[in-house]
Amino acid sequence: MSAVYAVYAVVTVLTAAALGYGAYLDLVGHASIAAIADRLSVPRSWMAPLGVCLAAGSLGLLAGFAVPLLGTAAGIGLVLYFLGAIGAHLRVGDRRLGGALGFLALSVAALVLGAVVHGVHGVR
Structure with missing residues (x-):
């Protein structure tokens, strides 16, 4: 296993785990996420x-190990998702962007590393 593949695997699994936890918080309507939604005027x-x-993004990143094109699609979708999240913060003048920027950075890293390992289009 190459060092680049190892970094890709670690970053992708960590990103998928963090996104999975975020998905759980959204799905159960956790108070911390509800407070952010309220602050951003996003309907609960x-x-x-x-x-x-x-x-779906989390599972797509993991599926990318077996089907690289799915990982690429998930990575692109997640980058767009978090760009939208940053836009939602900026729309209401909220400068607390740490979470969205962190998740964006993880998503970009997983996408770029996946492209390096599997080729630009997810197929080598």
């Missing part, structure tokens, strides 16, 4: 669908 009814998106 969106929490479950957003949680499903995070869960």
